[in-house]
Structure formats: C-alpha cells, structure tokens
Amino acid sequence: MNPVKFYLVTDTHYFEPSLGASGKAFEDYMKKEQFFMLESSDIVKATFEKIAADDTVDLVLIPGDLSKNGEYESHKSFVKELNRLKEAGKKVFVLTAGHDYGEKSRAFVNDERIEVDGTPFKELREIYADFGYSQALAVDEATLSYISEIAPGVRLLAVNCDSEGNPKGKVDERLEGWIKIQLDEAKKDGCSVVAMCHYPMIPSVPVFDLVGDAKLKDWRRTASFLADNGVELILTGHMHIQSINEYVSENNNKIFDICTACLVGSPAKYRKIIIDGDALNVESINVPDFGVDTKGLTLQEHFDNQFAYSIRNRILDALNGGKGAAKALKGFGKKVLSDITLGGLGRILWIRVDDSIKKTKFIDFAGNLGVAIFKGDMPYSTDTPEGKAIAKVLKRFRFIIKKVEPKLSKNGVKVDLADMLLNTIYNNKGFSDNNAKLKLK
Ligand SMILES: [Fe+2]
Ligand SMILES: [Fe+2]
Structure with a gap:
C-alpha cells in the first residue's frame, strides 16, 4: 500500500x-x-x-x-x-x-x-x-x-x-x-x-x-x-x-x-x-x-507573549473582587503575587531555590511554565532547577496532598498527585510530543 x-x-x-x-x-x-x-x-x-x-x-x-x-x-x-x-x-x-x-x-x-x-x-x-x-x-x-x-x-x-x-x-x-x-x-x-x-x-x-x-x-x-x-x-x-x-x-x-x-x-x-x-x-x-509586525520578536515569541500575558492576567484576576476584609486580603495577595520572586517564595516555604532562578518573578515563571506545557516536550526533570524546586514544594505539602488524593480518585483509578505533576513538567514517555517516529502494529 x-x-x-x-x-x-x-x-x-x-x-x-x-x-x-x-x-x-x-x-x-x-x-x-x-x-x-x-x-x-x-x-x-x-x-x-x-x-x-x-x-x-x-x-x-x-x-x-x-x-x-x-x-x-x-x-x-x-x-x-x-x-x-x-x-x-x-x-x-x-x-x-x-x-x-x-x-x-x-x-x-x-x-x-x-x-x-x-x-x-x-x-x-x-x-x-x-x-x-x-x-x-x-x-x-x-x-x-x-x-x-x-x-x-x-x-x-x-x-x-x-x-x-x-x-x-x-x-x-x-x-x-x-x-x-x-x-x-x-x-x-x-x-x-x-x-x-x-x-x-x-x-x-x-x-x-x-x-x-x-x-x-x-x-x-x-x-x-x-x-x-x-x-x-x-x-x-x-x-x-x-x-x-x-x-x-x-x-x-x-x-x-x-x-x-x-x-x-x-x-x-x-x-x-x-x-x-x-x-x-x-x-x-x-x-x-x-x-504581522512582531516588533523585533520572532514569530514564535510573538505568539508566546500573548499566551503568557493571558495566563498572568488570569492568575491575578482570580484575586479580584470580594468585600471588606476579604477584598483587602485579596488585594494584598495580588500585590504579593505580582512582585514575589521564586527565591522569596522559597524562603516563605523553607525551600532552597537554585541561584539561576532565584530572581525570577513567580508570576512570570507561572506564565512561562503554562506556555511551555502547551508546546509539549516539557524538559523539567527533577535534575533541573525548576523541577527540583517544584519537587521540593510537593514534598513540603505532602501532608495536604495525601488528604486530597482519595477525593480525586475515580472509578477505582488511584491518583498520585505528585507523580502526575512531575510527569506533567517532564516528558519521560520515550517519544517527543512534536516530532516523533512511532511504530504501529
Ligand atoms: Fe479550540
Ligand atoms: Fe474545543
């Protein structure tokens, strides 16, 4: 054929x-x-x-x-x-x-x-x-x-x-x-x-x-x-x-x-x-x-910028609204979230963040991580500074995660949230999400 x-x-x-x-x-x-x-x-x-x-x-x-x-x-x-x-x-x-x-x-x-x-x-x-x-x-x-x-x-x-x-x-x-x-x-x-x-x-x-x-x-x-x-x-x-x-x-x-x-x-x-x-x-x-006029960016960067911008806005918008004390608290949270670096967040959580990403703002990191996930082929194994930091956060919150997992499990399929998240930021499937040579039967 x-x-x-x-x-x-x-x-x-x-x-x-x-x-x-x-x-x-x-x-x-x-x-x-x-x-x-x-x-x-x-x-x-x-x-x-x-x-x-x-x-x-x-x-x-x-x-x-x-x-x-x-x-x-x-x-x-x-x-x-x-x-x-x-x-x-x-x-x-x-x-x-x-x-x-x-x-x-x-x-x-x-x-x-x-x-x-x-x-x-x-x-x-x-x-x-x-x-x-x-x-x-x-x-x-x-x-x-x-x-x-x-x-x-x-x-x-x-x-x-x-x-x-x-x-x-x-x-x-x-x-x-x-x-x-x-x-x-x-x-x-x-x-x-x-x-x-x-x-x-x-x-x-x-x-x-x-x-x-x-x-x-x-x-x-x-x-x-x-x-x-x-x-x-x-x-x-x-x-x-x-x-x-x-x-x-x-x-x-x-x-x-x-x-x-x-x-x-x-x-x-x-x-x-x-x-x-x-x-x-x-x-x-x-x-x-x-x-399109990309204003000096590559075409891919131009597309990525819009996506990262929309993710950052969605995260910060989640902290809009409320009344009285709740509104003030949300406003404060929004300010902190807009400004805090990964190093600063690490200090709050008692986690050491690698020097290479310490100064990155959390909100930029979240936006770029979102964009990267949709490109496929996520590179953040637990050997990378990003993967290491996320693994440490998951470990820090292990107690809460273990409580949440049974509620997420459905139809007898058990959920391992930490494993799911780490395999979401790292493609270990053995083939690429973008360019792959696969074998049918
Ligand atoms: Fe669609
Ligand atoms: Fe659709």
Whole structure:
C-alpha cells in the first residue's frame, strides 16, 4: 500500500475580521485570550497557502473549532479558504465542534461587545458538505459524525463528540454503537481506519486527567473500545496543546492519540503526518509569517507573549473582587503575587531555590511554565532547577496532598498527585510530543 500522507490542522478559530475586533472591550477581552482573534484569518490564509504549495500531500484533516465562536460570517469566509485548498487539489475533511454553533457569537465594535449572527448546529452539515459529508460512506445524523475513504483501503472515522446529538465531550453508548457498525464494515472490506475527534481521548499531560473538559469523558473505555476494534490512531485538538500519547487496552491493543495545538495561538503549530506500513511519522511545523509586525520578536515569541500575558492576567484576576476584609486580603495577595520572586517564595516555604532562578518573578515563571506545557516536550526533570524546586514544594505539602488524593480518585483509578505533576513538567514517555517516529502494529 502507498504511504498515507496528510496535514493536520486544528482549532483554527477563524474570525471574519469585518465583523469587528477593536476598541476597549476587545482589548479587555484579549487580556485573557490565548490566541490572536483579529489575525486568525491572516494566519489561516498563510498556512493554507503553504499547504496548497506542497504537491507531495493531497489530504488535509481539521478536527474542529473551525470558527471563533460560530459566527455565520466566519464560517462563510472559512469555507472560501477551504475551497482554495480544494482548487489546489487537496481533499479536506473537517469535523465541527462546540465553538462552531450556538448562540455565543460576538464581535467588538465601538468599544463594546455586540452579538452577531451565529450558526445553528443543523446547518453545519450543509455548510461543510464538500469537506466530509458529501463524500461520506455513512453519516450519523444526530452528531454529524461520519466515515469516509481518504485513501485506497484507508477510512477516516470522524467522531463528533461535541455536538447537539450527544453529551458534550463523550462518546455515548448510542454513538459507540454507530461506530461499531462502521468499524465492522471497514474490517469486512479489508480497510484500516484512522479516527479523528475534537476532544483529546487520552489526557495530553497527566494532570489533565483531573480536568473534566480536558479529555473525553470515560476516556479509558473509549480508548479500549477503539483499540480493541482495530483503530491504532486518533487525531484530536480542543485543548490547544501539542501532545502525543499512547494507551494499551487490557487486551493488549495499542492506540496513539495525536493532539495538535490551536493554529492561531501559541504554540501555533500544525502537523504533517505520514503512515507508511507500520511506521507513523509525525512532524510539527510552525505557522508561517502572516505579515504581522512582531516588533523585533520572532514569530514564535510573538505568539508566546500573548499566551503568557493571558495566563498572568488570569492568575491575578482570580484575586479580584470580594468585600471588606476579604477584598483587602485579596488585594494584598495580588500585590504579593505580582512582585514575589521564586527565591522569596522559597524562603516563605523553607525551600532552597537554585541561584539561576532565584530572581525570577513567580508570576512570570507561572506564565512561562503554562506556555511551555502547551508546546509539549516539557524538559523539567527533577535534575533541573525548576523541577527540583517544584519537587521540593510537593514534598513540603505532602501532608495536604495525601488528604486530597482519595477525593480525586475515580472509578477505582488511584491518583498520585505528585507523580502526575512531575510527569506533567517532564516528558519521560520515550517519544517527543512534536516530532516523533512511532511504530504501529
Ligand atoms: Fe479550540
Ligand atoms: Fe474545543
């Protein structure tokens, strides 16, 4: 069989700029936004142009959150960009997700946030007819999941876990039943199946297992179900993070989950993937120059700056509000948190912090750590100053952690919080989250 090659782009969050994205309300909104909303259309255009120019790959897969927030005009403009890919000879398969429909569509005009026309879920099938649905072998009308042939002997199972037809972020029993029929059919026809789903199936980093919306609900069940029915690869998005994870079912069947970042915000990457026999080759590519003035920064630094800025603002904003003494206490906490260095924090906790990071402000460290986690390939083993400091903090709070852990454990799966956190800041999986050569069965 010929190698299967495709581009994987996700969470394009395309916003039609003529709807309006300026003024005071917009600036306030951007204080807590990871990605570039106004520039999203330019980023998509520049990326698609690069993809269109690559004659060696004719497939593009996009697993959801196509628009910023379901604005009808954003979908219309995004389809024009997809049509350009089509004209360049690419076959494009999309999934829609929670940010593609509903009544939360907004723009920013004259210093205010205004409502704009959204998109009903039911209309998405028609809007994206040429990018999955019209070519499909079968469509699950309730969720707009579908299965389609993407190469000779290879089918794409597009599982819509974020629709009006199922509980959010879950492959329920009804949808699982529909999938089983498609997988049996594929097996009967001698076809292999690659899956695509908006939510990460496997938590991207270990602590995401504790975050409700960060992965599929009951993910071990779905992972085992897919792996035991012959699916070895699932392509996901939603968490705006670069990660590759593997899961082995009780029947010893393995499945990889390749979760890709948001295209229009840090780390601003997309992927080129080649399946050649049992070799799965994953390459991550930076978003190309899209004509923005980065004021002397590299393009990556420009993206990272916005993300770190939004994380710092979110942390400090958590200390806003309250009344009377509580307000004063929160205000004091906010001041301390804005100014304190890691060395200062270490002194309070009776922890020695390495000289190389002692003068770093805690708030900058937290912002940069957040940005780094979403890039994948976290480097902080307990041999690094950062890893050492975090391990010491965890040790200092061991007493509290041991009390909390039983409350976090679910379905008989025990939680080791310290282990989870240390493996979140250090990738010891044996393969990269970004550029990996993996082995299928
Ligand atoms: Fe998203
Ligand atoms: Fe999402």
